[in-house]
Structures are given as structure tokens and as C-alpha cells.
Amino acid sequence: MNNYPNFSNQGYQIIKELGHNNIGGRVTYLAENIHTQKKVVIKQFQFAKLGATWAEYDAYSQEIEVLKSLQHPSIPQYLDSFQTTDGFCMIQEYINAESAGTFLMWQPQEIKQIAISILKILVYLQSQPQPVIHRDIKPENILIDEELNVYLVDFGFARMGGGEIAVSSVVKGTMGFMSPEQMFNRQLTTASDLYSLGATLICLLTGIKSGDIGNLIDANYRIIFRHLVPPLERGWINWLEKMVEPKPTDRYENAEVALAVLRLLDVNRLPKVRISQENLEFSSSKWGEKLIGIIWVSNPIPETILSGRWEVAAHVSDPPHTPYDHSWISFSPYKFEGNNVKCEITVDTSKLVKNEVYRREIFLHSNAVSEIETINIQVETRSLPKLEAESIFMFFFTRFVAAVFIFFSFNSLQFNTLFIWWAVISITVCALFNYINKAVKRAIIVGVLSIITVLTFIMIAIGVYIGDLLQLLFPAIIILVISYYLARLDLFILAETIKLITIPKNKIDRFFSETEQILIFLLAIGLEFSLVISFKIFFEVIPQLHCFTLGEILISAIVAIASLSITLIPLIYLLSKPLKITYKYRKYEPNLIKP
Template sequence: MSNFPDFSHYGYQIKSQLGNNSTGGRFTYLAHNIKTQESVVIKQFQFAQLGATWSEYQAYQEEIKVLQSLHHPQIPRYLQSFQTPDGFCMVQEYKNAQSLAIIRSWTPQQIKEIAISALKILVYLQRHPTPIIHRDIKPENILIDEQMNVYLVDFGFARMGGGEVTVSSVVKGTLGFMPPEQLFNREITKASDLYGLGATLICLLTGTKSVNIGSLIDANYYIRFRHLVPPLQRGWMNWLEKMVEPNFKNRFANAAEALKALKTSDIAALPKVRISHDKLEFTATKWGEKLTQTITISNPIPETLLASNWSVAPHKSDPPHTPYEHAWISFNPARFESNNIECEITVDTSQLLTNETYSRQILLHTNSDPEYYSLPVQLQTAPLPEALKPNYLLLLLIGLIFGCLGYLLSFERIIFIPVLIPTFLLLDKIMIATAEGAKVNISGISRAYFISQLISFSLLLTLGVAFDITFIFGSLIAALVAFFCIDEGKFPSIKIVLITIFMMIVFGLLWDAHDHPIGAATVLVSFIYSFLLTLAFVFIKVLVFPLIRYVADAHIKRGFHQKEAAQIALLTVGICVGMSFILSFVYLSILSNEWRYFLENYLFIFVISMTILTLSLTLPLVNLLIYQPLKRGRFIANYRRSYSHLIKP
């Protein structure tokens, strides 16, 4: 004997039970009309059962009101309702279809057809004279028959007009399929039902049971499902992800818009990978160096999104590693979702042997076809550097020589000032030339300097400018001429020198003889001064620069690079000359008791500047001579100690 209720008095005979919610006193039966033999669905609400409430009874009344206004072939028709001694019944048209909650294997194309059919139903509801929001779209409430006809059922939570739900209202819907605005009793819009449909389609695509949908939702209410979808089925990920955006403003505005976007998209379309390099080659110049190259990854296929991650193919010499971490090859970013991105591949040579060639394969895993791409990586590590052995005794000797030179020059500032200015202006040029092994034409520089001094004196004496200004101005002109002569290699000839001297004497005599009886003596002093400058440059050529080159060559032989050796030599010269000038000026001021003159004159500022310059030259020299050799020595020792633990090619 059947335990089903007897509805024969109402013209219906129950065949089977389709579902129940005993807590709420709701039961669903499959029955047939006794007169017409038409199959129907009877929903019984037993409000006398424990747990049933009148609010749920009122929900049935709302559902009847909604169903009476609907006339759509994919929404089961409302037929009638009647009361029973223990409850209330509603009769609907029966559709021979199963709910999507039953796990089956769906192809992406079939899921797209289901999505299109469901969206057409939602378009109808949203275009209703009073738009209807279903509010409980989930796999259990969508039916599909063998002909792929889709039906939407259970309008118990449906709301006509949408709008804002009052704070006192009970949240109605199913967790995991309710959008955040519905979950938090906020404004319900036409985009709200799209969230439930999108979550339903994700269940079909990933094979996730509806009761487990919560396991895919993160703390920000995003449904993370891409990792569950095979690469060849990811053609419509962007559309699905937009359907379930937590913020309704980022979803499609309504079902019609979502339907249009889905129809025009090719769910079978896959991204295509374009890589700017077919291989990567690195060459290290020193051990422990990190080298980086940039690769551009792009996807030219519209309406698709390229998702990729990098890894390094296993190699017998590498320590065990995960797909996301490797001992000496790293990626930034290691994972990305973009159709145009630049990725940095960095190799760290601090764990590798020196002077070896390493070959590896890096893999780009993608959601395209093929699923991964392989790029060869080749790295040539730097050789082990030689130990640095500075010769401190030689540097001390050079310091004494230049100290004496500076002391002698400082006895008369007339010689000191013009010589010092071009010397330091030329310092950078000479250092570069020495480091590169180029020959510096000192005689040409001396000649250019001498001629520029003569030209300066000729003009300035003719105009009657003070002597000190003449020296400084002439020195600046000489420095500029000599500066450019190093690069050009072109120097004035002897004829020009003689003509210049003759012009200087003539113009000087003509001008000074008119008003100044001592004009000839002035010209003679100028000539002697320029001659002394020439001798100073000859001295630099004969002694100074050979010593600079000797010091540089000696340090190159002791393991220093060419540029380092040239810097050591020139910094030593600069420091020694600067210190000798400073000490000699102080010494002379003490002897002559000219402290007041020294403080009030421009020489005070000059000596302070020289002191700052000397100190600034000392720091890089200490770095080159002490810190760098010690650092390199420690490096060589550490490398030899860790040799057995380093990664082999």
C-alpha cells in the first residue's frame, strides 16, 4: 500500500515522489490527471508539519502569482492549486527532463547550448512588464531533456521588479549560487541571476557537485575554477568569469547582453602563443653575477586570454626543484594571465662553477595548443679572477716624487695656478686613454698649451688686463685646446708658434712703449713665464706620465683590470699633488707670517677646495687598493671551499 497522500478527490493520482524537504514540510510528486491522463507535478506544502512556517506558505502564494503571469515554453505552466486538510498543493505542467544537478559528462559545446537556452529564458523574464528576478538559479532548478531542451523551475524565491531587499527580510537563495548583493541583502538587479547561471555552468564544466561549489569560492567571493578546466576547453573562460564577478557592476548588465556576447564568441577558440626569442644566451663577466633577459609573450587571438606559467625542465645536475622554484633560474612573473606581457628570465651564477657552459630547457605551460613551449638556455660563466697584489712600496715612491713636485711648484703661484687647472681638466681624458692602452701625445699637448698661453698674453697685455687674471685666463684656454687635441690628434706647427711669439712682442712693445716705460720688461716676463710652462709640461712628459704608465702596467700584471690599474695610478698622483700643494701653502704662510693675506685672498678658498678634492680622491683609492683585493681574496677562498657543493654543468 502506498504511503503517498490521496489526491483522487482533486482529480490526481500520485505516481512517485520527485523530492522533499521534510524540514520545511515541502514535498514534490509526479502525478497524472485522472481524466486526461496528463502527467503533472504536484508541490505539497504541509504547513502543519514541524518546522513549517506561514512565511513559506506565503512564498508559494508569491510563486503562484509569478507563474500565472508567465507563458513561455521553457517554463512549466501553472495549472491549478487546492487546499488539503494538512496543507496546500500547487499543480504544474510536467516536463520529462532531469536536473543539471545529476553529474554527467558535458562537452563545451553542449554547455554553451545550455547557457544560450537558459539566457533566453532570463531575457524573457527580464523583459516581462514587471521584470522578474528568479533569485535561486542553480543546477537543481534547471532541467534538460534528451533533446537538449532546457527548462527553468522553482519560482518560490522569485521577485517581481527586483529592487532592494529590506534589512528585516530573510535571505532567500542557495549559498554558492547567490551573488554577494543578494547574500548581503543589497540591491537586486538583472545581473543578479547571471551569477547563479554562471556558477551553474562552472559546475557543469568542472564536474563539481552543486553542494561543493563553495570550495571554489575565495575570501573575496571570486569563483576560482580555471585550474579545473582542461586547456583545450578554456576558450570561453573570460565570458564565464565575467558572469560570476562579485561586483554586479563588472558583470554583464542583463541577460540580453550576456547572450549577445556568448553567441559571438567561439568557445572552441584557443589562445596562440608568440614568443620574441627562440633561445636565450647569457655570458657572465664575473662570478656571482645575476644576468637578466626579457622575453615578450603575446596572444593575437581575440576574445581569448592567454594563461601561462614558467618552469625549468629537470636536469640531472640540478638539485630537486618544484615547478615554481629553481636553484639558479627564476622568472618574473612566474605565472600570468595576459595577451601581451614581458617576462624577465634571470640566471644567478653564484651557485655555479666558473668558466663553464651550462645548457638547460625552460618550459612555458599555456592554455593553448600545444600546451607547452620549450626554449633552450645557454650560460657561459666567468673565469675565476686572479688574486690582486698591490705594490705599496712603489706607490710610496710615486707619492714622494709627486709630493716634491707639488712642493716646488707651490713656491710661486704664478706657475702653480695655470699648471694645476689644465692638469685636473685633462685627468679624466688621460685616465681613459691609459686604461685603453692608447698613446697620449704629451708633446702635442705641451705645444698646444704653450701657444694658447702666448695668444692669451698677446690679447690681454694689449688690453692692459691685470697679470693674475692673464695667467688664469690663459690657462683655461690652454686646457680647452689641449682637451680637444687629445681626441683630434692635430697640433699647431712650429711656424705658428714663432708667428705668435713675434705678434706678442710687437703688440706688447707698441702698446707699453707709448705710456709705460717698462712695457718691454713686461713682455719679457710673459715670455719667460710661458717658457717655464713649457718646461713644466716637458717635465710631465719625461717623468710623470711614464711613471703613471709604469704604475698602471705593474698593477695590470698583479691582477688588476686595465681600468682599475689606470685609476690607481692617477688617483695616487692626484692625492700626492693635492696634499703637497696644501702643505706647502700652509708652510709658506707660517714662514712669511701671511696668514691674514692667506685668509682674505682667494687662495684660502682654493686650498679648501683642494682639500675636499684630495679627500674625495682618497676614498676610491682605498677601495681599489685595500677593499677590492681583500674582497676578491675572500671570494676566491670561499669559491674553492664550496667547489664540491656547486652545481655542475
């Protein structure tokens, strides 16, 4: 004779006990519906008898609420509920299957099929108007029948809705399978159940029992299990590792995304790593710049996805570092997933000693057959920019002399506005003409000659005599030629004075970028005309100082200072760049990393 409760008045006959949880005040029975002879599951909540709390009572009320709203073939259907003298009972559809934890010899392909089935259920749950978070996915709550049909049960801890699914006064779930955000009672997301599913699949893949999964979790709440998986079964190990990332943002966003990636994987095949080069050489043009090298990582094996992460090998001269944080070598991306990935390796030479050669190794860890690929790196640093004080002095002195020459030339022409604009245009055109290539120059010359020829024929056609025409063209050509060569002379002096500030002369790129060189060029021309304006104000105001009011004198001084400052301050800033680099090097030299 058994001690099972009598539920015949409610229409059910108990067959046997399936399990019990004294802490939660729950006993689960297999029973039969007296009227239909169909087997059902009765979950009896013995609130008064087993010392359970209202929290457990609320859990079963929540489970009924959730199950009533769900209609899915892989979720046992809610049928009925009724009250008893010491609690209440919930009736569910009976599934003739065993829990995933009772059989510990699953094959990788079977585990993949189980994962796909559960992910399909989660996609359904997460697509509800109020998304459902199960919160207690573990091997014991997954039922699998002989035909590998998979069912998800026990929705006692489930929650519905966006932000409402997260915060509770009591942390609910099973240790080892709860995500860190669930364990610390923080906001849950659609990625929270993925962590629990990942931990469950790790148990199935490694043969670890549910109660021992905690032994694989490190201090950062990361599950370390790669060493327990045979090499030939690691085709999807990176997918699993992404499922159980401690940070929700590092996991797949939701079940739909995780399912899409998993479908493409062949868990019985491994990717193969192909890298574009096994040796990277960097050579800096100046100390302190950042150098970037490119490596393409590809995988030719179909139906597999290559995953990997970069690491710099330890070196006696380098400061201690983690696998993802090195003092002067960085990666973008540091971790990747894909079959044709562009990886940038960045070297920061501001952490290194000048005029040295550095050799390091970097490792590519992947889920391929060869788990680690080694790449050799060589970095050659350069000397500091060398800028002498005399060079800067000569640069500005020459600009001063050029400005004096221009001033007296304009002064002899009584500062005619037309001549000033003509000089500016001539220098600008000449500068642009020097920067364009030979083909464009030839095209411009041909175009100008064609225009002159056409104008000549037009003027002859309208009756202008050749002698008169030459009288018109000859002075114009003379003016153009003189203007061009005067502009060339000014630009030549400017170019030579710019060379004075760099040593050696043929390596200006080591100190200034192309943009900075153009800016220095333009600012130097601007400085000349600023000096000319200042000279003009000086020569107009000083001889006739008594004729001007104090206000007029101040305005003239402000105009002169402003015209000089507009070009002089940016020019000094650019020219002082090598000095700042030298100062920075001297400041950090004791802490720089040796080869």
C-alpha cells in the first residue's frame, strides 16, 4: 500500500512519484486522468506541510501564468490546477522522456541537435509580446525522448516582460547555470538564458555532472572547459565559449542570432587557419609614430567558422601584460569570428627606445586543427627629429628679408592694389603649378597657347593689324614672364629656407607630414604679406605720429599685431613640433622599453 495522496475527486489517479524538492515544498507525480486514461504530470505544492515559503508559492503561481500563455509542441502544455488542504496542484501534459542529465555519452552531432531544438524554443519565448526568460535552463529541465525530440520544462522561475523580468528580492536559478547578471540580481536580457544553455551544453559535451559545473568556473565567472574537449570535437568550441561569456554584451544578442550561427557549423569538422604572412616588419620614419600592419586570416574549410584571438608572447623586456592588453602592440579586432578577417596590428613606437630593432612573437589562438599560429614581428625605430635654433632663426630672417624686398617693390609702385593682388595671384598660381604633374602642366600650356591662337585669329579677322596685335601681346607676355619668374624666385627662397629647418635636407617627411609641409608653405607666404602690411603701417604712422589720434595709433598697432599673429602663431606651433617630440622623449626615456 502506498502513501500517495488521493486525487480521485479531482479526476486523477497517481501512478508513481517522479521526484520531490523539500526545500521548494514540491512533489511531482505521474498520474492518469480517470476520464480520458491519458497520463499527466501533477506538481503538488505542499505549502503548509513541508515548510515552504510564500516565495515558492509565488513561483508556482508564476509558472501557471507563464504556461497558460504558451502554446508550443516542445513545452508541456498546462492542463489544470486545483487547491488541496495543504497547498495546491498543477496539472501538465506528460512527456515520456528522460532528462538530458541522465545520459552522459552524447555525441557532438546529437548535442548540436539538442542545442538547435532548445534555441528554437527560446526563439519562440523571446518573440512573445512580453518576452519570456526561463531563468533555470539546466540538464534536469531538458527532456529528450528516444527519437531525440527535446522539451523544455519547469517554468517556475520564468518571468515575462522587458525590464520587469530582471530585478527581484530573491535570486532564483541553479548555481553554475545562472548567468552572472542573474546571480547578482541585475537586469536580465535575452542573452541571459543563452548562458544557462551554454553551461548545459558544456555538461553534455564534457560529461560533467550538473553539480560539478561550478568547478569549471574561474574567479571572473568564465567557464573553463576547452581542456576537457577532445581536439576532433572542437569544431564549435568558440560558439560555446561565446554563449557563456560573463558579460551579456559579449554573448550572442538573442537566441535567433545564436541559432543562425550554429546552423552553419559542422561540429565534426574543424576550420583551418591561413594567414597572409608569417613575418611582419615595421620601420618608423620618426620616433613616436604609430605603425600599422595588416594580416588577413582566412579559413578554406566549408561549413565551419573560424574563431580566434590574438596574444603577444611574453618577453623579458616587456612589462607584465594580460593576453588582451599589451603596452605597445595592439590588435583590431582582438577577437574575431569569420572566414576572411582583416586584422590590424598597431605598434606604438612612443613606448620604445630610438634607433633600435625590436623582435617579438604574436600568437593566434583559434578553434582550428593547429590551435596556435606564431607570427614574428620586427620593429625598427628611428632617431629623434633634429632641429637647430640657428635653422629656425635663418628661416624667419629670410622671410623678413623677402618681406622687406616685397615692401620696397610695392612702395615704389605706391602700393597699387592691383599690383598687390597681381603678386598674390602670381605666387599662388606658380605654387599650384609646381605641385601638379607634368601631364597636367602640358595640358595647361597647350590650353593657354590655344586660347592665344584663337584670340589672335579673331582679332585679325575683325581687322586688327598684326603690328597693333604685337604691340598688345608683347607687353602682356613680358609682364606674365616677369611675374612668373619673380614668383618662382620667391617660392625658391621659401623652399630653401624651409629646408634650413630640417636636417638632413632630403628627409623633411621625417619631421612633418605632407599636410604640415603645405601649411608651413602657405603660412610662410602669409607671413611675408603680414610683414609687408606691418611695414606699411609703420612707415605711414611713425613719420606723422603727431597727425594721428591715440585711438588711430592703437587701431593701427592692433591691425599690425593681428596680421602677424594670424600666420606667426600657427607657424611657430608647427615648427616647434620636433622640439616637443624631443622633450617628450627625454621625459619618458627612463621608462621606455628596451629591445
